[in-house]
Amino acid sequence: MGDQHKTLRDLPVEENVAPGTMLCAGCGGVLLVRIFEKILGPNTITLNAAGCMSMLSVFPYTPFKSSWLYVAMASAPAAAQGVRDALDIMIRKGRIRPEDDLKVVVITGDGAAADIGLQTTSGALHRNLDFYYLVYDNEGYSNTGFQASGSSPFGAATKTTLPSKHVPEGSLLEKKDLFEIWRAHRPPYVATVSPAYIADMMRKVERASQFAGPKLFIAHSPCPPGWDIDSGAVIRLAKMAVETGVWPLKEAVHGQVTHSLVMKKRRPVEEYLKMQGRFEHLFSPARQEDVLQKIQAKVDGYWKSVTERSL
Numbered sequence: 001m002g003d004q005h006k007t008l009r010d011l012p013v014e015e016n017v018a019p020g021t022m023l024c025a026g027c028g029g030v031l032l033v034r035i036f037e038k039i040l041g042p043n044t045i046t047l048n049a050a051g052c053m054s055m056l057s058v059f060p061y062t063p064f065k066s067s068w069l070y071v072a073m074a075s076a077p078a079a080a081q082g083v084r085d086a087l088d089i090m091i092r093k094g095r096i097r098p099e100d101d102l103k104v105v106v107i108t109g110d111g112a113a114a115d116i117g118l119q120t121t122s123g124a125l126h127r128n129l130d131f132y133y134l135v136y137d138n139e140g141y142s143n144t145g146f147q148a149s150g151s152s153p154f155g156a157a158t159k160t161t162l163p164s165k166h167v168p169e170g171s172l173l174e175k176k177d178l179f180e181i182w183r184a185h186r187p188p189y190v191a192t193v194s195p196a197y198i199a200d201m202m203r204k205v206e207r208a209s210q211f212a213g214p215k216l217f218i219a220h221s222p223c224p225p226g227w228d229i230d231s232g233a234v235i236r237l238a239k240m241a242v243e244t245g246v247w248p249l250k251e252a253v254h255g256q257v258t259h260s261l262v263m264k265k266r267r268p269v270e271e272y273l274k275m276q277g278r279f280e281h282l283f284s285p286a287r288q289e290d291v292l293q294k295i296q297a298k299v300d301g302y303w304k305s306v307t308e309r310s311l
């Protein structure tokens with residue numbers, strides 16, 4: 001890895017996650033896991049909290065070239081501590097050479113990251129554990145039928161926030177700001193990434209690799225069945241999320257935030273919402289103007305604060 005990672009052509013050719021898994025066609029999460037493992041290279045050990053990606057490896061099959069461990073939903077960062085400690089002890093005892101050390105990688109969905117595993121992540125951040133963490137944020141518990149998670153956005157329909165006569169909005173709760181929750185612990189590196197901006201992701205992983213300690217990535221991960229979108233629309237939708245300002249591309253190095261991309265003119269958030277069946281109730285049978293305005297105002301408010309901070 002190096003500064004050369006500027007375009008898709010710079011992506012390593014070598015695959016560390018083989019194709020042909022049982023996951024859904026067009027899954028944004030699996031695409032990001034594949035790219036992430038490509039950038040990190042073959043010397044990794046991956047700890048996978050229960051979720052969609054834990055269906056990648058089902059004994060005796062695995063698409064991972066390197067070692068992979070399945071752990072309980074709450075425990076991946078704690079298990080990563082055990083693996084990191086074991087590697088350090090083996091190096092100290094001369095049982096493995098320092099050059100054969102492995103990068104410890106945690107992969108979870110947003111349910112584990114924002115809800116069930118938040119405590120163990122906080123502990124790992126507090127201990128300054130040297131590991132990579134990728135959360136594929138599909139904004140719901142997709143592995144069990146798409147119930148709402150702490151990462152589901154306001155206005156989204158999920159299996160547990162179905163729009164009704166009494167609650168026409170769908171989800172009434174706002175999406176947790178995992179970036180800020182993680183950043184509050186002041187780890188060396190936190191970033192958001194998108195499957196539509198792979199060069200940006202390469203640059204960020206490369207930058208993060210310079211730091212010892214937690215290196216955390218929150219990945220926008222469109223989920224065709226959960227978001228009710230066509231599997232061919234995933235990258236278009238991911239791009240739209242950035243162009244509307246819904247998914248800011250940013251990083252924080254030791255707490256200092258910079259945005260990788262600040263749009264001069266953002267598209268209306270509606271364009272992003274209209275592409276997804278989970279927001280259809282905001283437009284039909286009647287347009288929910290107040291809800292749409294609230295969603296747009298939140299995005300506008302975010303970017304206003306970004307602009308004011310940089311003045």
Ligand code: SF4
Nearest residue numbers: 024027052142223224
């Ligand atoms: S349910 Fe969604 S996140 Fe899970 S494998 Fe399918 S597309 Fe991916």
